[in-house]
Amino acid sequence: METALAHTDIEMMDCVYEKPDTLTDQRFHYCPGCGHGVAHRVLMEVIDELGIQEQTIGVAPVGCSVFAYHYMNVDMQEAAHGRASAVATGIKRMHPDKYVYTYQGDGDLAAIGTAETIHTANRGENILVVFINNAIYGMTGGQMAPTTLLGMKTSTSPAGRTIETAGFPIKITEMVAMLPGVYYVARTSVHTPNAVRQLKKALTKAFQYQKQGKGTCFVEVVSNCPSGWKMTPLQANKWMEENMFPVFPPGEIKVPKN
Amino acid sequence: MSEVQLMKGNEAIAEAAIRAGCQGYFGYPITPQSEILEYLTDEGRKRGMVVLQAESEVASINMVYGASGAGARVMTSSSSPGISLMQEGISYIACAELPCLIVNINRGGPGLGTIQPSQGDYFQSTKGGGHGDYRLIVLAPASVQEMADFVYDAFDLADKYRNPVMILADGALGQMMEKVEFKKYNPADHIPPKPWATVGKTRDRERNFLTSLHIQPEKMEQINLALQEKYRTITRNETRSESIETDDADYILVGYGLAARIAHRAVEIAREKGIRVGLLRPITLWPFPYGRVQELATKAKGILVIEMNAGQMVEDVRLGVEGRVPVKFYGRMGGIIPSPDEVVHALESMIHQPVEANVEEY
Numbered sequence: 001m002e003t004a005l006a007h008t009d010i011e012m013m014d015c016v017y018e019k020p021d022t023l024t025d026q027r028f029h030y031c032p033g034c035g036h037g038v039a040h041r042v043l044m045e046v047i048d049e050l051g052i053q054e055q056t057i058g059v060a061p062v063g064c065s066v067f068a069y070h071y072m073n074v075d076m077q078e079a080a081h082g083r084a085s086a087v088a089t090g091i092k093r094m095h096p097d098k099y100v101y102t103y104q105g106d107g108d109l110a111a112i113g114t115a116e117t118i119h120t121a122n123r124g125e126n127i128l129v130v131f132i133n134n135a136i137y138g139m140t141g142g143q144m145a146p147t148t149l150l151g152m153k154t155s156t157s158p159a160g161r162t163i164e165t166a167g168f169p170i171k172i173t174e175m176v177a178m179l180p181g182v183y184y185v186a187r188t189s190v191h192t193p194n195a196v197r198q199l200k201k202a203l204t205k206a207f208q209y210q211k212q213g214k215g216t217c218f219v220e221v222v223s224n225c226p227s228g229w230k231m232t233p234l235q236a237n238k239w240m241e242e243n244m245f246p247v248f249p250p251g252e253i254k255v256p257k258n
Numbered sequence: 259m260s261e262v263q264l265m266k267g268n269e270a271i272a273e274a275a276i277r278a279g280c281q282g283y284f285g286y287p288i289t290p291q292s293e294i295l296e297y298l299t300d301e302g303r304k305r306g307m308v309v310l311q312a313e314s315e316v317a318s319i320n321m322v323y324g325a326s327g328a329g330a331r332v333m334t335s336s337s338s339p340g341i342s343l344m345q346e347g348i349s350y351i352a353c354a355e356l357p358c359l360i361v362n363i364n365r366g367g368p369g370l371g372t373i374q375p376s377q378g379d380y381f382q383s384t385k386g387g388g389h390g391d392y393r394l395i396v397l398a399p400a401s402v403q404e405m406a407d408f409v410y411d412a413f414d415l416a417d418k419y420r421n422p423v424m425i426l427a428d429g430a431l432g433q434m435m436e437k438v439e440f441k442k443y444n445p446a447d448h449i450p451p452k453p454w455a456t457v458g459k460t461r462d463r464e465r466n467f468l469t470s471l472h473i474q475p476e477k478m479e480q481i482n483l484a485l486q487e488k489y490r491t492i493t494r495n496e497t498r499s500e501s502i503e504t505d506d507a508d509y510i511l512v513g514y515g516l517a518a519r520i521a522h523r524a525v526e527i528a529r530e531k532g533i534r535v536g537l538l539r540p541i542t543l544w545p546f547p548y549g550r551v552q553e554l555a556t557k558a559k560g561i562l563v564i565e566m567n568a569g570q571m572v573e574d575v576r577l578g579v580e581g582r583v584p585v586k587f588y589g590r591m592g593g594i595i596p597s598p599d600e601v602v603h604a605l606e607s608m609i610h611q612p613v614e615a616n617v618e619e620y
Binding site: 059 | 281282284308310312313314316317318320321322323324325326327328329330332346347350354456457458459460461465466467468469470471
């Protein structure tokens with residue numbers, strides 16, 4: 001099924017932006033307004049601009065971005081749920097001269113994969129971990145995630161998350177930042193042009209540090225889930241700013257001491 | 259190169275892995291196989307191998323996935339509870355068709371069980387173990403020499419078929435010392451090119467991606483059909499067993515690994531008593547030598563299966579026998595090793611009190 005948009009002729013002379021070669025021609029399956037599309041594009045732009053496509057190996061998670069390898073035009077491996085950083089460790093140890101990254105959601109990285117996340121960071125594996133936090137399990141239909149906010153309604157916290165039954169939203173980025181093997185930690189979002197610029201800067205730094213062999217770099221993207229949150233994209237972004245940012249404040253969390 | 263050494267089975271596996279050109283080892287300590295991790299940490303690293311002690315067996319097997327997917331010849335090892343933890347990862351490796359070696363130095367179960375030797379993981383090793391329809395090639399050594407020799411075979415089979423291969427031994431084979439000779443082997447002559455590996459997408463090719471996810475059922479069916487076709491090819495080409503004194507045998511003992519060593523001694527004792535008995539030793543537990551079992555069942559009066567478990571391989575023996583002759587089982591569990599005399603006694607009771615139905619005896 002082709003949409004009308006696909007047949008819209010765009011005069012090349014009007015073209016001010018092209019997708020990089022590091023993205024395939026495959027159309028995203030993501031819901032309208034979802035942050036994954038922008039996060040994919042920014043990550044792939046950085047790889048393109050640094051000219052490291054041929055030296056980069058990515059690891060896809062289980063979750064909404066399970067098909068990341070359909071879009072990211074680099075060599076990739078699909079990991080079991082939560083195991084992306086262990087898979088990345090295996091790749092990186094055999095190819096220390098290559099760039100290796102994982103791209104993981106909150107359920108993958110901060111629930112089922114917590115042990116792998118923490119120990120990979122604690123070993124200071126010289127990889128980049130990109131962490132998309134939208135406080136919900138999107139792929140399976142909107143269940144409570146480890147980062148679901150207190151009071152937030154999901155299909156498995158229908159009256160809102162309570163401390164009594166589910167504890168607190170886990171701040172795994174801050175936990176990871178405490179580890180001496182971790183070199184650089186940042187938290188951004190992708191809902192405004194400025195936020196996108198911050199993400200791009202963070203990812204660029206992370207790859208540069210990886211080239212220098214500095215250790216684990218960890219970049220969290222606070223994102224939305226209009227479908228899971230049952231909001232329009234605009235409502236979701238507003239809700240994210242008002243509710244997610246107080247718990248997961250954007251900014252650089254760990255920067256190298258120079 | 260052909261110096262004879264006295265080594266533990268676990269050390270022989272580790273030494274052979276280095277000589278087989280294994281580039282990466284990812285593992286977690288567990289008795290009775292920790293010597294593999296220890297030997298490789300010392301000797302393997304000195305000789306250029308990547309050796310990493312992971313935070314768990316779950317992490318180990320996923321590191322193996324990543325490293326194998328990146329084109330390296332890699333392995334892990336563990337013992338029963340740890341192998342249980344790896345099953346998810348092994349299923350993914352089987353579906354993504356990544357070559358690797360997994361060593362299981364079987365200990366007694368279920369649960370935390372005991373650190374003593376057992377063959378209780380036969381079902382888990384040969385019938386899948388994890389989720390979905392897949393097979394491991396399973397090699398069962400019966401001596402320290404074979405612990406070494408099968409490492410080379412395992413890596414070569416893994417690469418040939420892009421399939422995980424398991425060496426299934428038990429705690430006694432892992433711990434006991436015997437003489438061992440390492441054969442001449444040049445990895446460069448054996449390791450094939452791996453154009454499918456994720457090593458960075460060059461301009462002249464499409465990206466490589468490795469996955470076990472095919473969400474369209476039609477596609478997933480095709481993947482499964484291709485796997486089954488591969489398993490049939492492996493069955494045709496790689497089924498291995500050893501037959502000892504079976505030509506004139508009225509009775510056949512069937513056992514693998516350490517149980518085969520014990521059964522072999524039982525054959526000697528029984529023959530001294532005038533009982534014409536032979537031994538069939540499956541070497542590949544998957545693919546299982548059903549054909550050889552069938553041949554022997556047409557000539558023998560009865561078959562006695564010896565295992566260090568409650569009777570697992572005996573089910574495969576019965577599938578091969580197809581009811582032609584009685585199949586009796588004798589086994590010990592929980593880390594107890596049966597003696598040759600016990601086996602002879604079980605054989606004699608079978609001869610003197612022929613069984614009509616299949617009977618298990620412990």
